[in-house]
Amino acid sequence: MLKKNDIVEVEIVDLTHEGAGVSKVDGLVFFVENALPSEKILMRVLKVNKKIGFGKVEEYLVQSPHRNQDLDLDYLRSGIADLGHLAYPEQLKFKTKQVKDSLYKIAGIADVEVAETLGMENPVKYRNKAQVPVRRVNGILETGFFRKNSHDLMPLEDFFIQDPVIDEVVVGLRDLLRRYDLKPYDEKEQAGLIRNLVVRRGHYSGQIMVILVTTRPKVFRVDQLIEQLIKQFPEIVSVMQNINDQNTNAIFGKEWRTLYGQDYITDQMLENDYQIAGPAFYQVNTQMAEKLYQTAIDFAELKEDDVVIDAYSGIGTIGLSVAKHVKEVYGVEVIPEAVENSKKNAQLNNISNAHYVCDTAENAMKNWLKDGIQPTVILVDPPRKGLTESFIKASSQTGANRIAYISCNVATMARDIKLYQELGYELKKVQPVDLFPQTHHVETVALLSKLDVDKHISVEIELDEMNLTSAESKATYAQIKEYVWNKFELKVSTLYIAQIKKKCGIELREHYNKSKKDKQIIPQCTPEKEEAIMDALRHFKMI
Known part of the structure; x- marks a missing residue:
């Protein structure tokens, strides 16, 4: 049994989310600062618990070819650059993997492509x-x-x-x-x-x-x-x-x-001028923030008649960037000084169709619904804790057909996407953006689209809990998708699952906002995918 100050030879097999090396010794998982995958080291044991331990590098026996040898270790010790010891191209791969892993482990999503992380040409000296x-x-x-x-x-x-x-x-x-x-x-x-x-x-x-x-x-x-x-x-x-x-x-x-x-x-x-007050939130990497916001704007595919809600609007950087291309923008921010900045920034850029309130995002959303405001696009850029459940439910009730989610915490984003899926939205695209080179942090843009947009039939995902059968409550759509992907490597849509559930006699309440198109085209599930979904329904004892 290993104890404090023991020295043991180990191989690093992985990195934690925060960039610490991971090794496995005698059934224990050890976390080691300044150690990279494929490296062999002599590790001094610092602390041991029942299942995990902490160690430090005493000597490198084999170093990774991806190690940045030029980094001043003070930047690692202080946490300023906790990923700075890893070569930058590998940092970008690491961040892409973090996004993929979180979407799979938390939301059960494996069938949506995650693009390679967008990086900086010169990934140092960027903080404003x-x-x-x-x-x-x-x-x-x-x-x-x-x-x-x-x-x-x-x-x-x-x-x-x-x-x-x-x-x-x-x-x-x-x-x-x-x-x-x-x-x-x-x-x-x-x-x-x-x-x-x-x-x-x-x-x-x-x-x-x-x-x-x-x-x-x-x-x-x-x-x-x-x-x-x-x-x-x-x-x-x-x-x-x-x-x-x-x-x-x-x-x-x-x-x-x-x-x-x-x-x-x-x-x-993005060609707008902004007044930035002392306490106001403003992205610390201007160059990459422009790429981040432009990605969200591109994902949203904005049109002149769109009504956009900009939740967690800060000083208006996202909303004012789109205001000249859409009908109206409604923004909400909880910091009063930032709201005042937003209004001044709208005037500064001669923008008259952007309206800002000081409130919580969930309260503002409910009030806008009461006032008859019907957004077609919602842009969200929440803090690390993510969105509240009440906001997600209120935003899904607006009927907005596109939600562009900007996240600084992929774990809470994955959690929120899972709930959006259960409320009738489908994850379409994911693009990580490296706003914080040399650190483990990553920003992500995700596009969610309502299922009854264009050629999809609309099916209510959040079933009335008072009328749920025992079979209906067995598994979520995300869990069924995950099962089918893991076993058959087939991508199945929520629409296909709904079709097969209905075919099996599992009743679904139609969505109040069902498409009114006379000749809507409804894609039908293929026999191969039908059998895979049936297998999943049997696995979850729903049939």
Whole structure:
């Protein structure tokens, strides 16, 4: 039985979602930082539980041909670039696999092609925003990044994935904080003044915003500090102060002050101009965000008479990008400052058909339905926790025939797609996009289409639970698809499954929105696929 500090030779067989190496020893699964598949290492055991353990590399016996030998290990230790030790083409393959695996394991989807991840030509120095903690290290005020899984600051001057001008501003500001003897925050003692520095820079405009996050309002000689900072970096158009006096890991508190200039910077995305406030969400990789949003727009196949809902609209970047090509856009965002930015951004770009409200996405969706707004396309870009069940159900009730789902967390996206499938939507396309090179994070665009669009008969997927037979409740459409694919390697549609279920006497309630076309073309299930579906129904004891 392995114990702490034992050293054992192992082979790395896989990577976790977060980029740690995986090895198997004596029936245990070990996770090892900075280890890649096909590598053989001497591993020191750090911790052992009943089924899993953690180790670290003592020596590389065989290294992967895909290892990036040039990476500064500080970027791995800090978590800034937790996939930076893997060559970039392999990072893209890794991310494609993550998307495929999540769709299969969580949603049971194996029959939809996942395109290869779109990558960057130069996958470094891309971030347009830095959030940098300020702490005392060895008696000196330092800026840098926390060591992975800790709050121990690692002093850094080159952040590898950040815009190099932002790095210069951070270092210049650090030196001024030292000169004016402003005290860094001490997390243990709950003392000190300067907690964090946040710097934004417009990718196209070059405008810079600096945010001082402090524990109290008064900052000694702040006017002199700002004067010196502007002399050094004349591109700065905004210096903000955020006051956060809480014992929390959150970067920002509730109170904001403008110390210099305006309270926003301006930048461009997909040929529109945007005002970006301090607390507003804005994608940190402008170049790849344009590819991400353009992919979603292309997937949606927008037409002039489309009515579009832009859920989780941020400062309006997606909705305003499509507004000039559709009839109306309705956006919702929960952050008030972002909603104000959205309205100003619409005016800035002479867009009059985009309407924004401050609310939760699910509440706004319900209110729009009450007001008779009937979207044909829904664009969603939720936070990592994904969509709420109430939003998914409300959005499916609108009758929108296309949903373009932009996700920063493929696991929650897969969960949400599974529910959408059960409510009458079919996954059509999936495109991963690498907004965060050198890290394990991946963005994904997925297109969901309502089954009664064009040539499909519409069948109610979410059956009335009060009238379910015991057979109907045995398996979902996604589970049946998964079974047929795994056993027969055949792709079967929800329509075909519904046809065979009806043929077997399993009653289905027709959808209220059934196509009104007089001569609709209804594709019929082939004998081969019919037998495969019948086998699945027998497997799940539905017949």
